Amino acid sequence: xxxxxxxxxxxxxxxxxxxxxxxxxxxxxxxxxxxxxxxxxxxxxxxxxxxxxxxxxxxxxxxxxxxxxxxxxxxxxxxxxxxxxxxxxxxxxxxxxxxxxxxxxxxxxxxxxxxxxxxxxxxxxxxxxxxxxxxxxxxxxxxxxxxxxxxxxxxxxxxxxxxxxxxxxxxxxxxxxxxxxxxxxxxxxxxxxxxxxxxxxxxxxxxxxxxxxxxxxxxxxxxxxxxxxxxxxxxxxxxxxxxxxxxxxxxxxxxxxxxxxxxxxxxxxxxxxxxxxxxxxxxxxxxxxxxx
Numbered sequence: 001x002x003x004x005x006x007x008x009x010x011x012x013x014x015x016x017x018x019x020x021x022x023x024x025x026x027x028x029x030x031x032x033x034x035x036x037x038x039x040x041x042x043x044x045x046x047x048x049x050x051x052x053x054x055x056x057x058x059x060x061x062x063x064x065x066x067x068x069x070x071x072x073x074x075x076x077x078x079x080x081x082x083x084x085x086x087x088x089x090x091x092x093x094x095x096x097x098x099x100x101x102x103x104x105x106x107x108x109x110x111x112x113x114x115x116x117x118x119x120x121x122x123x124x125x126x127x128x129x130x131x132x133x134x135x136x137x138x139x140x141x142x143x144x145x146x147x148x149x150x151x152x153x154x155x156x157x158x159x160x161x162x163x164x165x166x167x168x169x170x171x172x173x174x175x176x177x178x179x180x181x182x183x184x185x186x187x188x189x190x191x192x193x194x195x196x197x198x199x200x201x202x203x204x205x206x207x208x209x210x211x212x213x214x215x216x217x218x219x220x221x222x223x224x225x226x227x228x229x230x231x232x233x234x235x236x237x238x239x240x241x242x243x244x245x246x247x248x249x250x251x252x253x254x255x256x257x258x259x260x261x262x263x264x265x266x267x268x269x270x271x272x273x274x275x276x277x278x279x280x281x282x283x284x285x286x287x288x289x290x291x292x
Contacts, residue, residue, distance in 0.1 A: 069107040071263045072192040072223045077111045078257040079271075080221075081118050085257065089249050089273065091219060094121040095187040099213050101206070102193045103127035106137035106165065110144055113163040126180055128168035137165035171205030174212040188213050188220040194232050195224070203231075203238050211242040211276060220244070220274040226267030236272070243277045 079085050083093035094117070103109055109127040112118050119125075127137055141163060164180060176182050188210065214220055224232065236246055249271040258269055 069105060070192045071259055071261060072225055072269055073108045074259045075257050075269055076191050076223045077108055080112060081115045083117060089253055096121055097124040097183050097185045098187045099185040100127045100189040103129045103137060104133060106140050108191055109163055122162050124183055125163045127165045131167040134165045134167050170209050172209055184216045185213055185218045188218050190222045192224055194235055203235050207238040207242050211244055214276040222272040222274060225263060225269050244274045245277050247273045
């Protein structure tokens, strides 16, 4: 069963369904349901249809953009684990609490929390996304904590104890409370969240949550590959309206961290740093916190 499904994963890799297919295999195992028809194992064509049907059942909230590691994730990992590179642009190289919005497959979170330098003072890393993707991150975290690269569990103890994954609906206003999401984050990460170009409706809730997460002076790092100038400009316009001040990192400061290209399309990778303006941000937070 797994062999047939992984073959399909290779066929469908252009749309990032490998993770979904692994979910499909796990569901078969849990339900004791064999991937068979009346005559025996499924044919390749039937297996492809089964895989495609499963991916379709995931719905829009499980679209393929969250099922792979993007070039931006690889670039941001390389940048953040270099203390000198971070210091050069004003990012703290050893944060205490990190919030990642739209964590997707969880590659960035797993890589950063496993790095000894980046995680030297790290007390909390919260990777957030829609519920289906969070389940995938939690599975990867469990596997990574048990064993990775042949090293024993103790080598990954810090990663497993500081990293957690949980659902977070964009539009939620984060406030000071005893929950994990109520923590005082000092670094907010948004990696390749400007890919989807379907509607501006996603931008307002994303910026609402981002602004509230920055309420204690956190630095937000926005990394994306240029694809839709109008959509990207709309994001930064919304951010400005919420009191967020943006500063782009010069291309020369990130060039050496950029990996060989694997993404199929788009322009150069850009990095923008954002913080909440003390006065405009307070007024904005008061506004978005008002009951409707």
